[in-house]
Amino acid sequence: MLTIGLTHYLVVAAVLFCAGVFVMMTKRNAIGILIGVELVLNSTGVNLIAFDRYVGQGRVDGQIMALFVIVLAAAEAALAVGICINVYKNLATVDVDSARDLRG
Amino acid sequence: MRWIDSAWYHKPLLHYIDDPGARDVIVTRFSVPWQPRGPVSNGIIAQGVIGVARLTYSVAAPVFSRFAGLILIGAVVGTCLAVWAHSLIFGFVDAHILGGTAFPAGYAAQPFAYFSPSTWGLSPSVILVRLEAAGGLGAAMSGVLQYLTWPVQFGFVRDVIGLGAIFGLFNIIPIYTIWWERKVAGRIQSRLGPMRVGGWHGWAQSFADGIKLLLKEDLVPKDADTVLFRTAPYFAIIPSILAFVALPFGTSYMFRELDVALVFILGVLGVEVMSVIMAGWASNNKWSIYGAMREACQMVSYEIPLSMSLLIPVVCVGSMSLTTVGEAQSEGWFSWLAFSNPFIFAAFVSYFIASLASVKRAPFDLPEAESELVAGFHTEYSGLRWSMFFFAEYAAMFVIAALASILFLGGWHSPLPMSWAGVFDGWVASGGMLGLVGAGMKGLLFSGPIWLMFKAVFLLYVQIWLRWTLPRVRIDQVLYACIQVLLPLTMLLLLGTTLWVWASTSDSSAWAMFDSIVTRILGVIGIVMALAFPSIAVYGFYNRRRLVGNLAVDAMPGS
Amino acid sequence: MERRTTNRVLGRRLILMALACAFCGATPLLAGEAGGERIGVTTASAPGGLLEALLFYGVAGSAVVSALAVCFCKNIVRMAVALLLTLCSVAMLYFLLAANFLGAIQLIVYAGGTLLLLVFGVMLTSKSPWARFEPPKREVFAAGAVCAVMLFSLVMVLSRSTWSGPEGAVSGASMADLGHALMTTYLVPFEIAGVLLMIVMVGAAHLARQDK
Numbered sequence: 001m002l003t004i005g006l007t008h009y010l011v012v013a014a015v016l017f018c019a020g021v022f023v024m025m026t027k028r029n030a031i032g033i034l035i036g037v038e039l040v041l042n043s044t045g046v047n048l049i050a051f052d053r054y055v056g057q058g059r060v061d062g063q064i065m066a067l068f069v070i071v072l073a074a075a076e077a078a079l080a081v082g083i084c085i086n087v088y089k090n091l092a093t094v095d096v097d098s099a100r101d102l103r104g
Numbered sequence: 105m106r107w108i109d110s111a112w113y114h115k116p117l118l119h120y121i122d123d124p125g126a127r128d129v130i131v132t133r134f135s136v137p138w139q140p141r142g143p144v145s146n147g148i149i150a151q152g153v154i155g156v157a158r159l160t161y162s163v164a165a166p167v168f169s170r171f172a173g174l175i176l177i178g179a180v181v182g183t184c185l186a187v188w189a190h191s192l193i194f195g196f197v198d199a200h201i202l203g204g205t206a207f208p209a210g211y212a213a214q215p216f217a218y219f220s221p222s223t224w225g226l227s228p229s230v231i232l233v234r235l236e237a238a239g240g241l242g243a244a245m246s247g248v249l250q251y252l253t254w255p256v257q258f259g260f261v262r263d264v265i266g267l268g269a270i271f272g273l274f275n276i277i278p279i280y281t282i283w284w285e286r287k288v289a290g291r292i293q294s295r296l297g298p299m300r301v302g303g304w305h306g307w308a309q310s311f312a313d314g315i316k317l318l319l320k321e322d323l324v325p326k327d328a329d330t331v332l333f334r335t336a337p338y339f340a341i342i343p344s345i346l347a348f349v350a351l352p353f354g355t356s357y358m359f360r361e362l363d364v365a366l367v368f369i370l371g372v373l374g375v376e377v378m379s380v381i382m383a384g385w386a387s388n389n390k391w392s393i394y395g396a397m398r399e400a401c402q403m404v405s406y407e408i409p410l411s412m413s414l415l416i417p418v419v420c421v422g423s424m425s426l427t428t429v430g431e432a433q434s435e436g437w438f439s440w441l442a443f444s445n446p447f448i449f450a451a452f453v454s455y456f457i458a459s460l461a462s463v464k465r466a467p468f469d470l471p472e473a474e475s476e477l478v479a480g481f482h483t484e485y486s487g488l489r490w491s492m493f494f495f496a497e498y499a500a501m502f503v504i505a506a507l508a509s510i511l512f513l514g515g516w517h518s519p520l521p522m523s524w525a526g527v528f529d530g531w532v533a534s535g536g537m538l539g540l541v542g543a544g545m546k547g548l549l550f551s552g553p554i555w556l557m558f559k560a561v562f563l564l565y566v567q568i569w570l571r572w573t574l575p576r577v578r579i580d581q582v583l584y585a586c587i588q589v590l591l592p593l594t595m596l597l598l599l600g601t602t603l604w605v606w607a608s609t610s611d612s613s614a615w616a617m618f619d620s621i622v623t624r625i626l627g628v629i630g631i632v633m634a635l636a637f638p639s640i641a642v643y644g645f646y647n648r649r650r651l652v653g654n655l656a657v658d659a660m661p662g663s
Numbered sequence: 664m665e666r667r668t669t670n671r672v673l674g675r676r677l678i679l680m681a682l683a684c685a686f687c688g689a690t691p692l693l694a695g696e697a698g699g700e701r702i703g704v705t706t707a708s709a710p711g712g713l714l715e716a717l718l719f720y721g722v723a724g725s726a727v728v729s730a731l732a733v734c735f736c737k738n739i740v741r742m743a744v745a746l747l748l749t750l751c752s753v754a755m756l757y758f759l760l761a762a763n764f765l766g767a768i769q770l771i772v773y774a775g776g777t778l779l780l781l782v783f784g785v786m787l788t789s790k791s792p793w794a795r796f797e798p799p800k801r802e803v804f805a806a807g808a809v810c811a812v813m814l815f816s817l818v819m820v821l822s823r824s825t826w827s828g829p830e831g832a833v834s835g836a837s838m839a840d841l842g843h844a845l846m847t848t849y850l851v852p853f854e855i856a857g858v859l860l861m862i863v864m865v866g867a868a869h870l871a872r873q874d875k
Contacts (some may be wrong), residue, residue, distance in 0.1 A: 004719045010821045012723045012756070016749070018814040019730035025806035027796055029739050031784050035746050038777065039730060042753045045769070047857050053760045055826050060836040060844045063851075067845075070768060071856050074777045075863040081784035082870035088788040149674030271684065322672050332744060339747075363838050367767035371754075374775025378747055381782055385740055397786070404779055411771075424838060489675060544742060 009050035016043035030084040030094040034077060041073040109407035121126045148356065157315075165302065172304035180557065266359045276500035279310040292572045294656060313491075320487030323577040325388050330483065332386035337485070337492035339379035343372040344499040350505055352427050353553040356514045365426040366418065369507065370411055373462065373500065377403045383493070384481035385583040395480030396419075398579050399464055405583055406461035406468075409590035416448055416594075416601045417441045417511045426510050433514040436521030443626040444619075452512040454594055456563075459504040461582065463497060465567055466583055467574040505563035509556055516556040518549055525550045545622045719759060726752035737797070739789060743782050750774045764838055 018041030027033055045066040052062020088094050168175060283298065286309065290297025298306025324333055350365040352358035362368055377400050383394020418424055420441060421432045433440050442452045461468040482493050509515060577585070607615050649657055729748035736742045750773045757766035845853050 002713065002716045004716055006826055007821055007824075008719060009725070009756070009760070011818055012726060012793075014814060014817040014821060015727050016730050016753075018817070019734050021813065022734050022806055022810040022852045025809070026734075026803050028798055030677050031781060031788065032739055032742060034781060034784075035733060035742055038746060038773075038781070039733060039749065042706075042750065042773075045765075046753060046756055049757055049762045049765060050805075053762070058836060060775065060840050063765050063841060064844055064849050066762070067766055068852060068856060069766075070772050071860070074772050075823045075860055077777045077780055078863055078867050079870070081780050082867060084784055085787055086870055093790075095726075096786045147669050147674040149677060150671075153674075153677055195760075318673065318676070322676065323779055329738070329740065332740065335744075362763060364767050367764065367771065371767040371770030371775065375747075375751065377779055378744075378782070381779070382744060385786065393786070397783075400779060400783075404776070407771075407775070416762050428716045488680065520702035 006050055006054040009046060009054075013043040013046040013050070016040075016046065028095050028097055030087065030096050031081070033096065034080050034084070036072060037080075038077065041069055044067050106120045107406075109625050136596055154622075165308075168307065169302060169304055172302070172307045176307070181554065201230075220609055249543050263359075270345065270359060273348060274345050274495070274499050278495045279314075281498045281501065281564060281568075282310045282313065282494075283307060284565075285571075288568045290567065291570045294652070317487050317491045323484070323486050325484050328388040329386040332382050333484075334489075336379050336383040336386060337489045337496075339382060340376055340496040341492050341499075343375045343379075344496045344503065346372045347500070347503040350426070351503065352430060352510070353517075354554050355427065355431060355551070357516075357553055358427065361425070361427055363423075363425045366414060366429075366507075366511075368485070369503065370407070372413070373503070374404075376496065376500065379496075380481050383485065384408060387481070387484035389484055392481050392483045394445070395483070399481055402468060402579070402582050402586075403464065405586045406458045406590075409586060409594045410458040410462050411453055412591075412594040412598055413451045413458060414507070414511060416451040416597055419598070419601050420445060420448060420605055426515075427509075430510050430515030430517070434522045436524075437514075437519040437631065438627040440512070440630075442512040443630055444623050445601055445604055446622065446626065447597045447604060448512065449626055451594065451597050451601070452508065453509060454590055454597065455512070456566075458586075458590060459508065460567065460570065461586070463500045463504060465497075465501065465571060467570065467577045469571070469576060491501045501564060501567055502560060505560040505567065506556065508563055509559035513559050514554055514555075515559075519553050520550055522550055715759075722752055722755045722759060726756065739785050743778065743785055746781070747774060747778055747787070750778060764841055 016039055018035045020043065023036030023039060024033050025036075027036065048062045048066040048069065049063075052059065052066075056062055084094055087099060091098060205556070240303060283306070287297035287305065298309040300306055301312045302308025324330055347369045349359045350362045350368045352365070380399045380403070381396050384392040384394075384399070387393075421429045423429065429441070437443070441448050443449065482490055485493065604619075608619060644651060726749055729745045729752060732745035733749060736745055750769065752768045754769040754774065757763075757769055778792050
């Protein structure tokens with residue numbers, strides 16, 4: 001318990017991942033779903049860097065991958081927020097259950 | 105002039121508080137007409153703290169009033185002297201009591217035997233063992249020191265001491281800066297600023313403000329988000345304190361030597377934006393939200409030219425560690441990064457402008473625009489919470505001034521090159537008292553924390569000066585300046601610097617000569633600008649009757 | 664008859680100030696002690712130690728608690744603030760893993776950029792701060808059950824796996840290695856990321872345009 005190993009970080013990442021999935025599944029606010037997506041991506045980053053540190057043998061690949069994950073997460077959050085704002089402009093709400101115009 | 109000669113403005117703070125009217129305010133501050141209550145007194149803890157504060161003040165005030173100027177200057181200089189004097193004492197002890205065995209070979213013989221927690225490879229316990237082995241005076245010292253320094257052998261304790269220093273800095277810098285800003289603002293507006301509180305030029309004004317803010321009513325708006333409202337100030341001060349963790353004050357005077365210190369400081373200053381939004385949103389006040397949104401927009405937009413301007417000297421030096429960047433400017437005025445490149449010279453200007461916007465300082469202080477938004481995002485904050493925002497802002501001002509000093513203006517090095525420091529080697533080598541004095545002169549003249557403080561304080565003064573000189577800028581003008589002026593400018597500067605550095609790596613002697621000529625020209629421009637300021641001040645002083653008029657000079661002593 | 668009251672707010676506020684000082688003091692202490700005496704030195708340090716374990720459990724605990732707060736907050740702004748705490752905790756985890764640059768980038772990009780974007784989105788699309796969109800209870804329960812099962816299985820698998828390579832702290836990489844790798848091995852993804860960011864900027868500008 002006292003020696004912090006790889007498993008500890010992976011468990012933390014797993015908890016963050018499941019929390020993110022729970023948020024994605026239960027929130028009806030579109031921005032809330034995006035927050036869940038951010039949690040999932042953060043858990044990915046923790047995973048990558050933990051592996052790079054403990055199993056990476058001095059290589060930087062994990063950190064580079066985590067860097068790209070951060071960059072891409074920022075990019076997709078920007079676009080997603082833009083989409084949410086457009087939905088709000090058209091439907092006056094960001095409740096995802098009310099965006100059902102294309103529903104069959 | 106009776107209002108100047110009357111004695112009451114010379115009285116210390118206690119007498120002012122002891123006015124019967126003031127006492128009513130302090131003790132019965134909760135008596136409002138629609139809430140009938142009996143007499144209110146403060147609780148035990150508060151009474152105890154106030155009693156201790158009054159006792160301290162009644163003891164310290166007469167001394168401070170008479171010698172305030174000396175004490176202020178002496179505190180600054182004395183701290184810097186004490187910090188590197190302790191290392192000299194170790195060197196002295198090592199050379200003359202331990203026979204030069206306590207430290208690695210050649211360590212004590214270096215020009216500056218600086219010690220700091222981050223480079224303390226040798227634990228005090230080993231030093232004590234060797235002191236005992238040396239016998240005689242060494243053994244006696246060892247016995248005493250063992251009791252005195254036992255806790256210091258733990259890194260945790262050393263860190264706590266360092267943290268105390270950081271926290272003290274975080275408190276003292278805003279206290280001093282607030283007083284100084286009010287004095288400078290007064291002078292710019294042809295008045296004197298605080299003159300009453302504490303006696304000599306109102307030096308205790310910040311303390312009086314602090315006491316007043318502590319005693320204010322704890323107000324949370326009715327429909328406000330209570331949790332966010334109460335925690336927003338902490339999100340403001342924690343990043344400001346964290347920035348001091350990575351800020352070096354000397355070659356080995358920092359709390360932690362980070363190899364990504366610059367990016368770390370930028371990161372924590374970016375978290376401060378969230379506190380603004382939280383504060384504005386949680387206040388449930390339209391004006392707060394307007395101020396918060398404008399403020400967040402401005403701070404985030406200006407982070408881009410800020411970061412890019414900070415990257416420009418990093419490209420020149422090749423490391424993001426602030427220590428390395430500071431060390432690269434050790435050869436005097438012409439080695440300072442601001443003068444090595446016309447692009448870095450312009451980057452200094454663009455960094456300064458961007459940093460002003462980043463700490464919401466005039467002319468970009470729309471979020472705090474008193475005439476427009478009451479007080480922007482901290483409209484609903486009163487008392488201690490407001491003072492936390494205030495302290496965070498002034499600490500951030502100091503951090504960006506210190507960053508500018510380290511990255512552009514030579515950091516903790518003086519304008520004299522370190523290679524001239526050899527003139528004191530004879531003194532240092534002869535040991536004893538002369539050695540101490542020699543090393544002290546080296547620290548004072550060539551390199552030391554006092555130079556960083558001097559430069560940072562000068563840049564603080566420039567920030568205060570700009571605030572009270574320039575008019576406020578509108579939000580669309582703010583964003584125009586950021587995105588359509590500063591951003592392309594910094595991109596061009598980055599490109600230019602990269603090309604310049606790339607050209608410098610080629611072994612062309614023509615380029616080297618061109619480079620040194622440009623450096624000299626820029627350095628001379630810098631010297632002219634630096635000397636122009638005091639000379640204009642002196643000219644203004646000696647011609648003040650002609651410039652200001654006889655009336656003002658006679659009516660306001662010290663004008 | 665008016666009775667005398669004692670106002671204890673000032674005393675409590677002074678105690679709160681002292682606690683806040685201690686907390687603010689502890690934060691850089693944690694930041695500093697993580698990698699040993701010098702954070703910049705990423706050579707193999709002795710794994711473990713009581714302080715490192717304490718730090719890890721504290722930081723990981725705060726990350727988990729704030730993630731759970733994100734799950735169970737009803738107010739969208741409080742969710743965003745809890746996400747801020749999570750992001751800062753993850754940045755501290757990166758510092759603990761001796762990935763200094765990544766930790767700083769996490770703070771700059773995520774906490775100071777992406778989160779700000781989300782908060783702006785929240786504020787531009789919320790009708791009132793207390794509006795709640797609540798899914799029906801059985802959906803929440805089902806989602807919670809699924810996530811709990813997923814978490815349980817993940818933790819079981821992770822704790823029983825052995826990963827190839829030496830356990831314990833290995834010597835990490837420095838900033839120079841990162842930069843070198845970005846410019847040599849990972850040059851193509853770097854450039855593609857730049858192009859992608861430009862596409863995102865164009866797309867966001869198009870999405871946010873005002874229809875005349």
